[in-house]
Amino acid sequence: MKRMIIASITVLVWIYCGIAFFDPADFILGAKLPVFAMALLLFLLLNTMDRLALPKDLLFRIFLLAFLIPAISLTVFLIRHPGQSLTDSFSLVKGLWAVLLIFPVAAAGVDLRKPVFACIGAMAATILGLRVCLAFNPALYKSITSFLVDYNVARIGSRSFGEIDVVMIFFVTTPLVIISVPFLINLIFGRSNTAWHKFAAVLFLGLILSASFVSAARALTIVLLLECLACFVYLNRRRGVLVAGSLALAAIFLAAGLMMVQKTTLLSSGEQSNSTKIGHFKSFTEYINDHPAVLLTGDGLGATYFSGAPDVGKEVYQTELTYIDMVRYFGLAGSLFILLLLGAPLLLPANNGLLFIGLMSYLIVAGNNPLLFNSTGMLAMVFFWSQQLRYSKNNAIRPTPAPGH
Numbered sequence: 003m004k005r006m007i008i009a010s011i012t013v014l015v016w017i018y019c020g021i022a023f024f025d026p027a028d029f030i031l032g033a034k035l036p037v038f039a040m041a042l043l044l045f046l047l048l049n050t051m052d053r054l055a056l057p058k059d060l061l062f063r064i065f066l067l068a069f070l071i072p073a074i075s076l077t078v079f080l081i082r083h084p085g086q087s088l089t090d091s092f093s094l095v096k097g098l099w100a101v102l103l104i105f106p107v108a109a110a111g112v113d114l115r116k117p118v119f120a121c122i123g124a125m126a127a128t129i130l131g132l133r134v135c136l137a138f139n140p141a142l143y144k145s146i147t148s149f150l151v152d153y154n155v156a157r158i159g160s161r162s163f164g165e166i167d168v169v170m171i172f173f174v175t176t177p178l179v180i181i182s183v184p185f186l187i188n189l190i191f192g193r194s195n196t197a198w199h200k201f202a203a204v205l206f207l208g209l210i211l212s213a214s215f216v217s218a219a220r221a222l223t224i225v226l227l228l229e230c231l232a233c234f235v236y237l238n239r240r241r242g243v244l245v246a247g248s249l250a251l252a253a254i255f256l257a258a259g260l261m262m263v264q265k266t267t268l269l270s271s272g273e274q275s276n277s278t279k280i281g282h283f284k285s286f287t288e289y290i291n292d293h294p295a296v297l298l299t300g301d302g303l304g305a306t307y308f309s310g311a312p313d314v315g316k317e318v319y320q321t322e323l324t325y326i327d328m329v330r331y332f333g334l335a336g337s338l339f340i341l342l343l344l345g346a347p348l349l350l351p352a353n354n355g356l357l358f359i360g361l362m363s364y365l366i367v368a369g370n371n372p373l374l375f376n377s378t379g380m381l382a383m384v385f386f387w388s389q390q391l392r393y394s395k396n397n398a399i400r401p402t403p404a405p406g407h
Contacts, residue, residue: 007048011110014041018103019117022381023125023175027154034377038103045106054109057391063343068099071340072303075331079302090319091304094331097376104384113392114385115185122179123206126213129171133216136169147171161218161275170218175378177222177367179210180229181385184356187233221370229363236355279370281311282321286330300333325369341365344383347390354393361386 014037021034028034048054072095079091107114136143147158156173189195189203207230214223235245289307290296301307306317307330320327328337344365348358364382368374373382 004048004051007044007051008110011041011044011048011106012112014044015103015107015110015112015114016117019114019121019381022378023121023173023178024155025153026174026376026378029153030155038100038377041106042102045109048106048109056105056108059346060104060108060387060391063346063387064101064104067340067343068101071332071336072098075300075303075336077302078300079305082299082302083305088304090306091302094304094320094375097380100377100380101383103381104387107384107388108391112388114388118178118381118385119182119185119206122182122210125173125175126179126209129173129176129213129216130209132171133169168218169216172217172219175373176214176217176219177364177371177373178378178382179214180222180226180363180367181360181382182210183207183226183229183363184233184360187230188237188356191234191237222367225363225367229359232359232363233356236359278311278314279322281314282309282323283326285309285311286323286326289330296330296333298333298335300336301330303331305330320372320375322370322372324372324374327372327375347387354390357386357389357393 018034018037018041021028021031021037025031025034076088076091076095079086079088106112132143132146135146147156150156150173151158154174156171158172159170161168161170186203186207189199190207195203211223211226214226231248234248238245238248285308293301304319306319309316309318309321311321325337328340331337332340345358345361348354348361364386365374368379368382373379
């Protein structure tokens with residue numbers, strides 16, 4: 003019976019990951035919540051059969067992130083905005099509750115690398131496949147992309163960066179490719195890995211880098227490259243000459259890249275995406291000037307403000323500037339506390355430097371995409387937390403036997 007429950011949880015986690023990547027808004031199947039609820043119910047059943055010893059610090063972090071912090075923030079919202087609808091607030095709370103997936107994942111011993119990397123590979127291959135489809139069968143391309151856009155799976159179109167025009171095929175969950183990099187770099191440059199594993203990792207890394215380029219995601223591509231460099235330097239940190247040479251070569255490529263960028267509008271304030279973000283930020287500073295107390299107490303989870311960004315011009319509760327939204331919701335101190343809470347597992351004694359680089363890279367990308375306070379963002383957190391649990395378990399410090407024993 004126990005084995006059957008564990009197998010069922012594993013299957014449900016795989017299904018949940020597939021939905022999270024390819025139906026993030028849950029518009030196509032509407033199955034995300036039922037699958038999630040079933041996984042939690044099976045976890046509770048498993049726990050009644052065999053009392054599970056989950057780490058107390060994990061339970062404490064879940065309690066804070068999923069329950070106490072939202073409760074406090076919703077109270078602030080009700081005090082500052084009496085009578086206003088809590089619809090947007092509850093939407094964000096529901097996204098935070100997705101972190102509860104860590105319970106069935108940890109209890110059943112599911113290695114999230116398998117379903118998550120499978121979804122990352124499938125998504126990257128789909129992005130490149132659609133680009134090929136555009137070249138050979140535009141009618142089919144239009145039909146597929148219309149479906150993806152209508153169901154909020156992807157953003158499809160073209161982007162112009164000055165003299166450069168590119169096709170944009172950006173899945174909403176494309177930034178999640180970044181969490182696979184530390185594992186791939188470790189496979190490529192790890193000394194104990196076979197030639198086949200190294201070759202497969204190189205192909206996979208090339209796949210996600212190509213997909214990020216085709217998606218026209220500038221920040222993601224840049225962070226991916228820097229993440230690769232950081233992981234390489236970490237693995238070879240005791241080889242000073244190699245690290246110095248790598249950093250020097252990276253600096254040369256960076257200088258050359260900056261010279262090329264000057265001929266485009268990649269960094270121009272007039273570029274559409276840049277102007278929108280700048281508009282959100284200017285509106286935020288104006289809002290803070292009028293409501294300075296928000297920096298201390300926050301405005302409450304789901305609180306809105308007027309954004310005068312181009313093509314926006316209305317009250318919004320969530321933008322692409324995740325950390326600006328965090329400050330509005332929780333204040334400066336509250337935002338810093340939440341970020342520390344998310345990274346706390348990787349600060350444990352049995353820490354993994356590569357995993358920490360992956361988490362920091364994801365948090366950087368999440369700051370430029372609304373991919374933190376929702377089920378997709380929490381799936382990323384569950385991934386990092388579960389991997390840290392596995393790493394800590396595999397590298398547990400055993401007590402030294404007493405002399406004479």
